[in-house]
Amino acid sequence: MSVVARQGFKYSIIGYVGFLLGTVSAIFIFPNDFEFYGKLRYSMQTAEMLVPFVVFGISYANVKFFHTVQKDGKNQNMLSLSLLTIFINFLIFCGVFFVLPYFYPQFLKTQAWNIKGIILPLILVLSLCALFNKYTSNYKRIVVSNIFDNLFPKIANLGAFCLFFYFALSQKTALAFFFGIFALMLFGYIYYTNKLDTINLDFSTDYFKKDRFWKEFMNYSFFGFLGTFGNYLAINSFMIGEYMGMEENGIYSTLYALISLISIPQLGLFNISAPIISKNLLDGDMEGLDKFHKKTSLTLYFLGAVLFSCIMVGFPYLTYFMPKNGMLLREYEPVVWIWGSAVLIDLATGFNGNIISLSKHYKFNILVMLMLAGLTIFLNLYFLNNTDLKLIGIAMSTAISLTTYNVVKVIFNYFVFKVSPFTIEMIFVSIICTLAVTVAIVLPNFNNNFINLVYKPAVVLLLIFIGNYFTKVFPVEDYINKNFIKSIFKFR
Numbered sequence: 021m022s023v024v025a026r027q028g029f030k031y032s033i034i035g036y037v038g039f040l041l042g043t044v045s046a047i048f049i050f051p052n053d054f055e056f057y058g059k060l061r062y063s064m065q066t067a068e069m070l071v072p073f074v075v076f077g078i079s080y081a082n083v084k085f086f087h088t089v090q091k092d093g094k095n096q097n098m099l100s101l102s103l104l105t106i107f108i109n110f111l112i113f114c115g116v117f118f119v120l121p122y123f124y125p126q127f128l129k130t131q132a133w134n135i136k137g138i139i140l141p142l143i144l145v146l147s148l149c150a151l152f153n154k155y156t157s158n159y160k161r162i163v164v165s166n167i168f169d170n171l172f173p174k175i176a177n178l179g180a181f182c183l184f185f186y187f188a189l190s191q192k193t194a195l196a197f198f199f200g201i202f203a204l205m206l207f208g209y210i211y212y213t214n215k216l217d218t219i220n221l222d223f224s225t226d227y228f229k230k231d232r233f234w235k236e237f238m239n240y241s242f243f244g245f246l247g248t249f250g251n252y253l254a255i256n257s258f259m260i261g262e263y264m265g266m267e268e269n270g271i272y273s274t275l276y277a278l279i280s281l282i283s284i285p286q287l288g289l290f291n292i293s294a295p296i297i298s299k300n301l302l303d304g305d306m307e308g309l310d311k312f313h314k315k316t317s318l319t320l321y322f323l324g325a326v327l328f329s330c331i332m333v334g335f336p337y338l339t340y341f342m343p344k345n346g347m348l349l350r351e352y353e354p355v356v357w358i359w360g361s362a363v364l365i366d367l368a369t370g371f372n373g374n375i376i377s378l379s380k381h382y383k384f385n386i387l388v389m390l391m392l393a394g395l396t397i398f399l400n401l402y403f404l405n406n407t408d409l410k411l412i413g414i415a416m417s418t419a420i421s422l423t424t425y426n427v428v429k430v431i432f433n434y435f436v437f438k439v440s441p442f443t444i445e446m447i448f449v450s451i452i453c454t455l456a457v458t459v460a461i462v463l464p465n466f467n468n469n470f471i472n473l474v475y476k477p478a479v480v481l482l483l484i485f486i487g488n489y490f491t492k493v494f495p496v497e498d499y500i501n502k503n504f505i506k507s508i509f510k511f512r
Contacts, residue, residue: 038170046277054270077244176201250389317370317441362419452487
């Protein structure tokens with residue numbers, strides 16, 4: 021088994037384990053106290069939103085220029101100066117953070133200021149982790165990084181919540197544990213990086229001054245920095261926490277965990293597709309790229325539509341098995357419909373962004389990322405300040421901005437590369453799933469909610485299978501057979 025195969029398999033396993041841990045916790049544990057869960061999520065996602073201002077794209081430059089500087093024996097020099105730059109950036113960031121109240125007194129009333137004691141240290145730790153994550157990827161080792169990035173944050177959330185809710189410890193103690201897990205993650209990164217290649221700190225600037233290499237390095241870092249502003253989930257979490265409160269942020273995070281089930285088919289697919297996309301672009305084979313794009317998009321859309329259909333008919337009954345606050349989620353059922361539909365459209369557009377980012381037009385991706393962030397903020401402010409829709413308004417904002425973001429990329433790819441993700445089969449998938457959901461909803465309910473939770477989605481699956489059997493929209497038989505299952509465990 022090759023290194024890439026082993027790493028890819030382990031990466032996928034860890035990804036799914038982390039996904040299941042986060043989803044199960046969000047549905048069956050965190051609803052016990054939405055306010056504290058909301059505070060945990062607010063701290064984490066606000067820090068993630070602010071990390072780019074400290075990293076400033078340097079982590080991406082450590083990938084771009086790694087092989088060049090390694091040939092010259094200066095990779096440790098690059099790592100050392102990158103670490104130093106992040107520390108300097110963090111000090112500047114803290115300076116701005118503490119000076120801001122003098123120019124904007126209202127900042128003292130924000131949640132970010134109130135819990136700055138956890139957010140600021142978290143920003144520094146996550147910034148350093150981001151650098152080590154990209155740096156270690158140069159050695160084609162992604163499994164350990166995935167454990168750190170995928171499992172540790174979920175352990176931090178779950179552990180801190182259990183200490184506070186089940187063991188009745190103070191919030192201060194729980195938050196200390198929360199931060200401690202991330203600090204442990206940083207020490208793990210340092211140890212692992214040192215194991216791959218012994219760290220030798222070298223702060224000499226001679227190499228970077230030669231031929232003004234520093235200018236090329238910082239220029240690439242700047243574009244990497246601009247491309248990190250599309251995290252609409254972090255933006256939403258921050259704005260909900262500030263404008264609506266931590267309880268609503270906890271509800272939002274729980275709904276997101278449920279809706280993200282729709283994206284399961286997407287896990288790992290883009291990493292697998294990247295080499296194929298690159299080859300087609302390099303060879304100028306736009307016809308081959310178009311076929312691959314359509315096939316992949318249909319697969320994602322079909323599987324996502326099946327999962328979304330099951331969630332829509334099963335969600336009302338799932339809330340009965342959640343902790344006491346489960347009924348609060350029931351009030352926000354429209355969020356599931358609206359947001360889920362946007363995620364489904366995102367799946368239907370396939371790897372649009374990957375095509376652009378792997379081509380010479382990669383800067384356009386940065387432009388649409390900035391557009392996504394700006395539109396998300398603008399629409400969130402509109403719905404929060406001018407309507408009483410609350411989380412439903414946030415869902416509508418997300419749906420509009422995410423759909424616009426994807427439509428722009430579809431149009432760009434169609435005119436520049438002559439490729440499109442859409443096929444006539446997607447229309448049939450939509451019709452089949454809509455009919456299946458409609459039938460399942462109008463069918464009578466049993467007095468037992470567990471039976472409803474099982475039989476309604478089962479009816480949806482059966483009707484979709486029957487509809488697909490006659491229309492032949494998706495080749496299910498290619499996936500449900502012995503050879504395919506055996507091939508999953510073969511690496512050659």
